[in-house]
Amino acid sequence: MDADTHEVRILDxxxxxxxxxxxxxxxxxxxxxxxxxxxxxxxGGCGVCKSRIVRGAYLALKMSRGCVSAEEEAAGVVLAxxxxxxxxxxxxxxxxxxxxxxxxxxxxxQEEGRPISTSDE
Numbered sequence: 584m585d586a587d588t589h590e591v592r593i594l595d596x597x598x599x600x601x602x603x604x605x606x607x608x609x610x611x612x613x614x615x616x617x618x619x620x621x622x623x624x625x626x627g628g629c630g631v632c633k634s635r636i637v638r639g640a641y642l643a644l645k646m647s648r649g650c651v652s653a654e655e656e657a658a659g660v661v662l663a664x665x666x667x668x669x670x671x672x673x674x675x676x677x678x679x680x681x682x683x684x685x686x687x688x689x690x691x692x693q694e695e696g697r698p699i700s701t702s703d704e
Contacts, residue, residue: 609663632663639672
Protein backbone atom coordinates (compact mmCIF):
# COMPACT_ATOMS: atom_id res chain seq x y z
CA MET A 584 0.00 0.00 0.00
CA ASP A 585 1.16 3.48 -0.84
CA ALA A 586 1.72 5.50 2.35
CA ASP A 587 0.63 8.66 0.54
CA THR A 588 -2.87 7.33 -0.13
CA HIS A 589 -5.91 6.73 2.03
CA GLU A 590 -8.35 3.85 2.02
CA VAL A 591 -11.90 4.67 0.95
CA ARG A 592 -14.67 2.20 1.72
CA ILE A 593 -17.97 2.46 -0.15
CA LEU A 594 -20.55 1.25 2.38
CA ASP A 595 -23.21 0.55 -0.26
CA UNK A 596 -21.12 -2.05 -2.11
CA UNK A 597 -18.36 -2.97 0.35
CA UNK A 598 -15.73 -1.95 -2.22
CA UNK A 599 -12.47 -0.40 -1.09
CA UNK A 600 -9.96 1.64 -3.03
CA UNK A 601 -6.91 3.82 -2.43
CA UNK A 602 -7.14 7.55 -3.03
CA UNK A 603 -4.38 10.17 -2.92
CA UNK A 604 -4.96 13.42 -0.99
CA UNK A 605 -4.67 15.30 -4.30
CA UNK A 606 -7.32 13.09 -5.96
CA UNK A 607 -11.08 13.46 -5.64
CA UNK A 608 -13.10 10.60 -4.21
CA UNK A 609 -14.88 10.30 -7.57
CA UNK A 610 -11.60 9.97 -9.50
CA UNK A 611 -10.60 7.17 -7.16
CA UNK A 612 -13.94 5.43 -7.72
CA UNK A 613 -13.50 5.71 -11.47
CA UNK A 614 -10.15 3.93 -11.12
CA UNK A 615 -12.09 0.86 -9.89
CA UNK A 616 -12.90 0.42 -13.58
CA UNK A 617 -16.39 -0.93 -13.21
CA UNK A 618 -19.79 0.03 -14.54
CA UNK A 619 -22.30 1.76 -12.31
CA UNK A 620 -20.25 4.71 -11.10
CA UNK A 621 -22.12 7.78 -12.33
CA UNK A 622 -20.00 10.61 -13.66
CA UNK A 623 -21.41 13.98 -14.59
CA UNK A 624 -19.77 17.37 -14.80
CA UNK A 625 -16.86 16.58 -12.40
CA UNK A 626 -17.04 20.20 -11.26
CA GLY A 627 -19.57 20.29 -8.43
CA GLY A 628 -22.53 21.49 -10.46
CA CYS A 629 -24.69 18.52 -11.44
CA GLY A 630 -25.08 16.56 -8.19
CA VAL A 631 -24.84 13.10 -9.77
CA CYS A 632 -22.08 11.99 -7.36
CA LYS A 633 -23.82 13.11 -4.14
CA SER A 634 -22.54 11.14 -1.17
CA ARG A 635 -22.21 11.29 2.60
CA ILE A 636 -18.92 10.96 4.44
CA VAL A 637 -19.83 8.64 7.31
CA ARG A 638 -16.34 8.54 8.84
CA GLY A 639 -13.04 10.22 8.14
CA ALA A 640 -11.41 13.54 7.39
CA TYR A 641 -11.73 15.22 3.99
CA LEU A 642 -11.36 18.51 2.18
CA ALA A 643 -14.51 19.68 0.39
CA LEU A 644 -14.05 22.11 -2.48
CA LYS A 645 -16.77 24.51 -3.64
CA MET A 646 -20.03 22.74 -4.54
CA SER A 647 -23.26 24.07 -6.04
CA ARG A 648 -25.76 24.98 -3.31
CA GLY A 649 -28.41 23.69 -5.69
CA CYS A 650 -26.92 20.23 -5.17
CA VAL A 651 -25.71 20.35 -1.56
CA SER A 652 -27.23 22.75 0.96
CA ALA A 653 -25.19 24.28 3.78
CA GLU A 654 -27.10 22.06 6.22
CA GLU A 655 -26.32 18.92 4.21
CA GLU A 656 -22.67 19.89 3.93
CA ALA A 657 -22.50 20.37 7.70
CA ALA A 658 -23.87 16.79 8.02
CA GLY A 659 -21.10 15.36 5.83
CA VAL A 660 -22.88 15.42 2.47
CA VAL A 661 -20.50 16.13 -0.41
CA LEU A 662 -20.18 15.73 -4.13
CA ALA A 663 -17.54 13.03 -4.64
CA UNK A 664 -16.07 15.07 -7.50
CA UNK A 665 -15.31 17.89 -5.04
CA UNK A 666 -14.03 16.00 -1.99
CA UNK A 667 -10.49 14.80 -1.31
CA UNK A 668 -9.46 12.46 1.51
CA UNK A 669 -7.33 13.62 4.41
CA UNK A 670 -7.41 10.19 6.06
CA UNK A 671 -9.23 6.90 5.65
CA UNK A 672 -12.86 7.46 4.64
CA UNK A 673 -16.16 5.61 4.76
CA UNK A 674 -18.60 6.95 2.19
CA UNK A 675 -22.24 6.25 1.48
CA UNK A 676 -23.67 7.01 -1.95
CA UNK A 677 -26.88 9.04 -2.04
CA UNK A 678 -29.71 9.59 -4.51
CA UNK A 679 -28.82 8.84 -8.15
CA UNK A 680 -25.31 7.72 -7.34
CA UNK A 681 -26.62 5.11 -4.91
CA UNK A 682 -29.14 3.78 -7.40
CA UNK A 683 -26.47 3.49 -10.11
CA UNK A 684 -23.88 1.83 -7.89
CA UNK A 685 -26.23 -0.74 -6.38
CA UNK A 686 -28.18 -1.58 -9.55
CA UNK A 687 -25.99 -4.63 -10.21
CA UNK A 688 -26.52 -6.08 -6.73
CA UNK A 689 -29.25 -8.67 -6.31
CA UNK A 690 -31.77 -8.40 -3.50
CA UNK A 691 -30.85 -6.40 -0.46
CA UNK A 692 -27.33 -5.38 0.46
CA GLN A 693 -26.23 -5.81 4.04
CA GLU A 694 -24.57 -2.74 5.49
CA GLU A 695 -23.41 -2.96 9.08
CA GLY A 696 -26.09 -5.61 9.69
CA ARG A 697 -28.97 -3.53 8.29
CA PRO A 698 -30.67 -4.38 4.98
CA ILE A 699 -30.66 -1.66 2.38
CA SER A 700 -33.26 -1.70 -0.36
CA THR A 701 -31.85 -1.35 -3.85
CA SER A 702 -35.12 -0.18 -5.40
CA ASP A 703 -35.41 3.33 -6.80
CA GLU A 704 -36.76 5.45 -3.98
